[in-house]
């Protein structure tokens with residue numbers, strides 16, 4: 001996620017902007033920039049690709065300063081990481097820094113180009129700068145009024161900071177579905193996408209609401225609601241130290257990212273699904289109806305958690321698109337002389353887009369004639385660049401080594417892909433597509449509810465963290481979640497765990513069952529519930545200690561289980577997105593109770609770029 005810092009006051013602010021951006025480095029970024037207006041009505045901009053040291057070096061070569069400015073660290077969503085795509089973006093008299101996704105930027109860009117506007121970047125943000133400049137006549141309206149008019153044309157999420165050449169004493173900010181805080185200082189005011197950026201200067205913040213805009217001046221702040229009416233927003237005192245502030249008060253980045261999942265799933269769906277039309281819009285997919293009709297199979301290649309996303313994809317795609325799907329561990333795929341034809345679609349799932357085994361596997365598939373697709377989180381990563389098509393997840397940078405929000409946004413992407421393929425293949429009609437899209441759109445709210453209370457997990461951690469080994473069982477699309485739950489526990493708590501198909505338990509693992517090995521059973525009400533429930537009884541009959549993850553209100557589970565964790569009732573198609581949150585929290589709280597290094601577990605790397 002990008003970072004924004006803004007200042008208006010009586011001091012020269014270049015150093016403040018750069019130090020504020022440093023405080024936002026943890027968010028992950030691929031380029032950065034600052035823009036400062038001086039009293040002569042000039043706005044100077046300095047931007048650089050890569051780390052902040054590159055920006056500071058560029059700035060030192062041609063320093064400039066002034067008493068109003070904005071800074072930005074960019075995590076690319078539209079357009080590759082580059083100096084020309086870095087923020088802030090200028091259009092005429094207006095300079096903008098932006099976080100979020102402008103869904104209708106292409107049509108706005110076409111309209112503005114037709115009006116004679118020229119663009120210098122691939123970003124959606126530059127469109128906002130042109131819209132404001134186009135709407136602004138300084139003799140009749142303020143920069144704030146022009147910004148509000150421009151926002152009326154925009155669909156999507158934004159946190160905006162706007163300065164200008166004509167009005168160098170006002171910093172205008174706006175917020176919709178992307179965080180923005182503002183604060184008053186002594187003869188100055190601050191704006192930031194995140195508290196840490198300005199925590200060195202103040203601890204009293206106004207957290208803008210969606211639809212709010214504000215005008216910051218040396219003498220004070222005016223806030224306006226979504227109707228443009230002046231409004232008083234509460235000033236909150238933040239007691240966090242800067243490090244806690246970087247985690248937004250969460251104890252670990254992993255916990256913050258678990259809680260971010262509803263918002264990141266919303267971001268990944270944004271602009272890509274229409275319930276009314278029963279359509280999924282994936283322009284970067286590069287697949288048409290004829291190609292899809294000819295597909296003989298789809299092969300997924302991935303590693304670790306991403307491999308479990310591929311296994312969920314198999315259930316989803318075969319269910320709704322009736323196309324044969326194979327899933328391969330990337331490190332195995334390359335060496336099994338795989339059967340690939342020109343009618344095979346090979347899909348790599350990778351958060352980093354740089355995993356060596358996955359990269360090698362997708363290259364191998366392409367060399368054997370397959371059409372390739374990447375489902376990737378990092379824009380312009382190697383897999384994203386080399387594949388024939390790409391679906392970007394919008395998880396934002398994932399700081400915790402153990403993958404959480406990357407996984408659920410991968411599931412969101414493969415769910416959209418399954419619906420898209422089903423519609424192209426003709427195996428999914430509009431009504432069925434609407435039902436699945438509706439189910440997807442309800443996931444964030446259901447997930448939010450699930451995340452409200454952690455007391456059950458803290459109690460579970462106290463009771464089970466001494467176990468030496470766990471068994472996770474699941475059937476159908478809960479089987480990969482059982483394996484993901486086991487991986488999460490292993491990764492961050494260092495307790496051995498094994499994920500197994502529930503139906504397979506009697507073929508061996510049942511010998512392990514005793515009071516010393518907790519058994520986590522994923523058994524929501526679904527098409528395989530009865531079978532899974534009988535597995536619960538098998539475990540109980542042998543003295544196993546069961547942690548059942550079931551649908552709320554299912555009293556049958558109480559009879560067999562030591563602990564029952566309730567899930568909301570959701571469509572079976574999206575159940576994996578919900579149940580995985582429970583196994584993430586089980587792993588997190590057990591590891592937290594044990595005191596392991598949750599964000600940087602021993603021996604692990606965030607991206608395994610070696611084979």
Ligand code: AGP
Nearest residue numbers: 304305306350351352355402403
């Ligand atoms: C997940 O918690 C692990 N950190 C690891 O298994 C990871 O999923 C795997 O290394 C694949 O990474 P990628 O998604 O970046 O390709």
